[in-house]
Amino acid sequence: xxxxxxxxxxxxxxxxxxxxxxxxxxxxxxxxxxxxxxxxxxxxxxxxxxxxxxxxxxxxxxxxxxxxxxxxxxxxxxxxxxxxxxxxxxxxxxxxxxxxxxxxxxxxxxxxxxxxxxxxxxxxxxxxxxxxxxxxxxxxxxxxxxxxxxxxxxxxxxxxxxxxxxxxxxxxxxxxxxxxxxxxxxxxxxxxxxxxxxxxxxxxxxxxxxxxxxxxxxxxxxxxxxxxxxxxxxxxxxxxxxxxxxxxxxxxxxxxxxxxxxxxxxxxxxxxxxxxxxxxxxxxxxxxxxxxxxxxxxxxxxxxxxxxxxxxxxxxxxxxxxxxxxxxxxxxxxxxxxxxxxxxxxxxxxxxxxxxxxxxxxxxxxxxxxxxxxxxxxxxxxxxxxxxxxxxxxxxxxxxxxxxxxxxxxxxxxxxxx
Amino acid sequence: xxxxxxxxxxxxxxxxxxxxxxxxxxxxxxxxxxxxxxxxxxxxxxxxxxxxxxxxxxxxxxxxxxxxxxxxxxxxxxxxxxxxxxxxxxxxxxxxxxxxxxxxxxxxxxxxxxxxxxxxxxxxxxxxxxxxxxxxxxxxxxxxxxxxxxxxxxxxxxxxxx
Numbered sequence: 306x307x308x309x310x311x312x313x314x315x316x317x318x319x320x321x322x323x324x325x326x327x328x329x330x331x332x333x334x335x336x337x338x339x340x341x342x343x344x345x346x347x348x349x350x351x352x353x354x355x356x357x358x359x360x361x362x363x364x365x366x367x368x369x370x371x372x373x374x375x376x377x378x379x380x381x382x383x384x385x386x387x388x389x390x391x392x393x394x395x396x397x398x399x400x401x402x403x404x405x406x407x408x409x410x411x412x413x414x415x416x417x418x419x420x421x422x423x424x425x426x427x428x429x430x431x432x433x434x435x436x437x438x439x440x441x442x443x444x445x446x447x448x449x450x451x452x453x454x455x456x457x458x459x460x461x462x463x464x465x466x467x468x469x470x471x472x473x474x475x476x477x478x479x480x481x482x483x484x485x486x487x488x489x490x491x492x493x494x495x496x497x498x499x500x501x502x503x504x505x506x507x508x509x510x511x512x513x514x515x516x517x518x519x520x521x522x523x524x525x526x527x528x529x530x531x532x533x534x535x536x537x538x539x540x541x542x543x544x545x546x547x548x549x550x551x552x553x554x555x556x557x558x559x560x561x562x563x564x565x566x567x568x569x570x571x572x573x574x575x576x577x578x579x580x581x582x583x584x585x586x587x588x589x590x591x592x593x594x595x596x597x598x599x600x601x602x603x604x605x606x607x608x609x610x611x612x613x614x615x616x617x618x619x620x621x622x623x624x625x626x627x628x629x630x631x632x633x634x635x636x637x638x639x640x641x642x643x644x645x646x647x648x649x650x651x652x653x654x655x656x657x658x659x660x661x662x663x664x665x666x667x668x669x670x671x672x673x674x675x676x677x678x679x680x681x682x683x684x685x686x687x688x689x690x691x692x693x694x695x696x697x698x699x700x701x702x703x704x705x706x707x708x709x710x711x712x713x714x715x716x717x718x719x720x721x722x723x
Numbered sequence: 724x725x726x727x728x729x730x731x732x733x734x735x736x737x738x739x740x741x742x743x744x745x746x747x748x749x750x751x752x753x754x755x756x757x758x759x760x761x762x763x764x765x766x767x768x769x770x771x772x773x774x775x776x777x778x779x780x781x782x783x784x785x786x787x788x789x790x791x792x793x794x795x796x797x798x799x800x801x802x803x804x805x806x807x808x809x810x811x812x813x814x815x816x817x818x819x820x821x822x823x824x825x826x827x828x829x830x831x832x833x834x835x836x837x838x839x840x841x842x843x844x845x846x847x848x849x850x851x852x853x854x855x856x857x858x859x860x861x862x863x864x865x866x867x868x869x870x871x872x873x874x875x876x877x878x879x880x881x882x883x884x885x
Contacts, residue, residue, distance in 0.1 A: 423746055430752040438753040446749060459753075475758060489763035492864035494828050508832075511763040514859045515832060525759030536836070536859055539829045552829065557840045557858065559833035580833040596830055602789070603830055629827040642827050649825065669871070671827055687824075690871055715828070722754060 331364045331700045335451055337396045338369040338389055340377045344402035348409060348436055352402060355440035359458040359479060360447065363680070364702020369394060381414060381423065389418045396424075396451055400443070411439050415450050425450045437482055445723060457676045461719040462683060463496040463505060464694060468711030473507055475522065478676075478718075480694070480706040486520060494715055497540050502719040506530070506540035506549060517551055519566075530564060531571075541585045550574070550584040550593055561595055574608060575617065583629045588636045594620070596628040603628045605641060621654070623661050629672065634679040640664075642671050651684050651697070664697050674718045685714040782884040783867075784842060785877060788823070791837035793845060801842065804884055805849045818842050819883045820860040821867070823876035828862055835860030835882075842882045 339357060342349035360366040371377045375388035378399055389397055400413035409431035417424045427446050431439035438459065445456030457478055463486075466472045473487040473496055487493060491510035498505055499519075506519045515536040520527035530549060531537055538559075539552040549564045553571075559582045561574040575581040579598040586593055594607050597617065602625040606617040621627035626644030633640065643652035643661060651665040651673045669687040676682070683696045683706075692712035696704045706713070782804055784797035793801070808816070820835030820842075839858045847853050868875040 425747045425749070427747075427749040428751075430750075432753055432755055435753060435755070438756065442751060442753055450747065461756075484758040485760045486758065487761050487763060490765050491763070492861070494832070494862075494864065509763060510861065510864065511765045513765070515862075520761065521759075523757045523759060525761045527761060536832075538832055552833065554833075554836055557836070557843075559836060580830065580837065582833045583827060583829045596827070598830075603826070626826065628830050644826075647825075669824065687871065690869065722756075723751065 331698070331702055334365050334367045335396065336367050336369065336392070336394045337398065337447075337451070338374055338392075338394045339398045340374070340379070340400075341371050342400035342402050342411070342413070343379045345404035345409075348404060349400075349402045351436055352411065352440040352443065353400075355437055355479075356444050356447070359441065359444035359456075362479065362696075362702075362704050363448065364698050364700060364704075365452065381416075384416060386416075386418055386421045394418050398447060407433070409433065409436065409439060411443055413443055413446070415447060437477060441477065441479075442723060454680065455678045455721060457678050457681065457718075457721075459723050460677060460721060461502070462674075462694075463498065463715075463717040463719070464713055465493050465496065465715040466711045466713050467492075467692075473505070475505075486522065486525075495539055496715060496717045497542055498717060498719050499542050500544055500546045500720060502722055505717075506542065508538045508540070517549070519549075530566075531569070539582050539584060543586050544588060544590040550586065552582040552584070561593070563593075585631055587632050588634055594630045594632065594639065596630070602626060605630045605639065621661075627652075631673060631675050633675060634677060640673045640675055640682055642673065651682060653699070664699075665695070665703075667695075670695075672715050674716050676718050677720045681718075683716040683718055685716060783881050784884075786838050786880040786882075788876070788880065789826070789834065791834060791841045793841055797842075798845070801845050801849075805846060805851060808846065808851050808855070815855050815857070816884055817857045817859065819885075820858075820862075821865060821879055821881050821883070822863045823879040824863045824866065824871075825876065826863075828864070832860050832862030832864075835862045838880075838882045842884070 342353055357368050376385050378384040380399060397416040397418055398413060403410045411429045413427055414423055415425040429439055429442045441459040444458035448456030460478045461475050462478055463475050466474055471489050471493045472485050473493050474483050474485055476483040489511050494508045496505055496507040504519055504521050508515050509518055515538045517530045517537045517540045518527050519530055535554045537551055537553055541550045549566055551562050551564055552559045553562050559580045561581050561584045563572045563574055577599050581595055581597045583596040584593050591611055592607050592609055594605055596603050597606050604619055605621040605627050607620050608617050609615045624643055628642045630639045630641040638655035640653050643650050648668050649670050650663045651670050652661045652663050654661045667686050671685050673682050673684040681696055681698050683694055686693050686695050692714040694706040694713050694716050784800050818839040820839030822831035822834045839860055843856050843858050866879045868878045
């Protein structure tokens with residue numbers, strides 16, 4: 306039986322944070338009961354609320370809270386499995402928060418109702434004032450246990466905001482806990498995470514021209530990657546972190562180069578009078594995909610780095626605008642910006658299919674970035690002229706991270722951080 | 724960010740699958756996730772070349788969607804620019820290319836550059852020394868007009884000469 310699943314979530318947020326709104330979910334979600342955690346009441350309420358939001362946002366869960374349940378066991382001994390079976394619940398989660406002032410520890414257990422047994426018992430050691438992080442770790446543990454896929458609640462998203470200033474911001478994957486990495490009076494575009502998620506590369510116009518910088522997130526230490534008189538843009542890190550692919554304009558036209566970050570040697574990858582830009586590496590680093598105008602309209606091409614002098618191979622054929630591609634982490638396909646008539650959408654193409662799958666349907670969707678587990682794509686939209694971030698899961702759930710202040714764009718999802 | 728304060732902070736995921744119950748037991752610590760904020764100082768962007776401003780006030784040429792070819796109207800504008808440059812041989816100019824917001828930001832940055840290069844090529848072909856010209860692009864990042872309609876877009880697909 307197909308279950309209709311529609312959730313709208315309201316949450317209280319501080320003004321500068323992004324609000325989460327789930328607009329659509331999957332057809333056949335997991336039914337999960339989360340009993341209020343015992344122990345420190347304030348922290349427990351906060352943690353459980355974040356846990357519920359994180360699970361809902363994936364579009365794969367229907368959550369049952371205390372008021373929806375027949376019994377609300379505090380621990381394993383109090384569980385009456387039948388009370389959950391009657392409600393057709395798949396999993397039950399109970400937990401406890403220990404707060405001894407210097408340390409906060411969460412313990413939680415997951416029970417498989419159909420099997421009538423405990424399937425997980427976990428402990429997460431927190432840091433004072435980082436209860437969101439604690440909740441994200443629990444969320445990922447729960448997600449992993451139930452779906453068999455690594456969760457992304459504890460990952461981060463980079464994005465650019467514009468109001469009086471341009472800001473490069475890092476936030477939790479739910480859009481909360483925003484922190485500014487860079488503030489500038491000039492535009493910032495194309496943020497890209499290093500594979501270890503400790504550094505970011507981005508394009509800043511602060512010198513009056515597009516230039517690529519690398520910045521260490523913790524220390525704020527940063528450097529201009531190449532000093533020359535022409536513009537440089539579109540940085541992308543190789544999966545091993547040793548190289549940065551870039552677009553350079555030294556002969557007046559956009560061409561792709563690979564920079565060795567250790568010895569600063571540059572290797573030219575493209576040589577064509579048309580635009581070549583938006584390079585990105587395949588998950589194993591053996592190929593580079595990029596956007597090229599060589600056919601007369603922007604299309605995606607791939608170069609095999611294992612072959613010398615390899616000829617770029619065109620990989621998109623449908624429509625006259627396919628750009629800014631990224632590989633799925635399992636290398637089974639690509640996500641990119643596709644123009645249909647005059648609207649720009651985010652689209653997915655699996656390598657073993659000869660058609661593309663549109664994932665979004667607004668007017669000016671751009672900058673798709675894929676979560677490290679490959680399940681979610683965050684992208685930028687324009688709503689009544691204002692830049693906002695949206696998300697879509699490959700299972701079809703959609704959510705929004707609307708800005709309450711300024712325009713938001715250019716999202717980039719980190720790797721796993723747990 | 725994500726600096727691990729001590730060894731205890733490393734992810735200690737002890738997962739053991741007991742053969743009879745198949746239950747996962749895990750233990751882990753959250754990372755601290757420190758972030759530093761940097762303020763960029765824009766040292767060149769505020770620079771205005773007043774000499775060239777006086778000569779080329781409002782000298783802007785416009786382009787068709789996804790195109791960097793000069794239109795006949797653009798060439799009319801550029802002819803007077805060539806004359807002004809020849810009459811004032813000491814001034815340096817900057818050509819800033821721009822695109823409308825449709826399409827991806829990096830592709831638009833490259834498109835803005837091509838537009839600025841097309842203007843530069845025309846000026847050089849008509850006798851302007853290339854050492855007097857700086858070419859750059861802002862892509863879609865600095866629209867002249869805000870708006871999601873063709874009239875706004877057409878005003879944003881441009882090269883500014885100053």
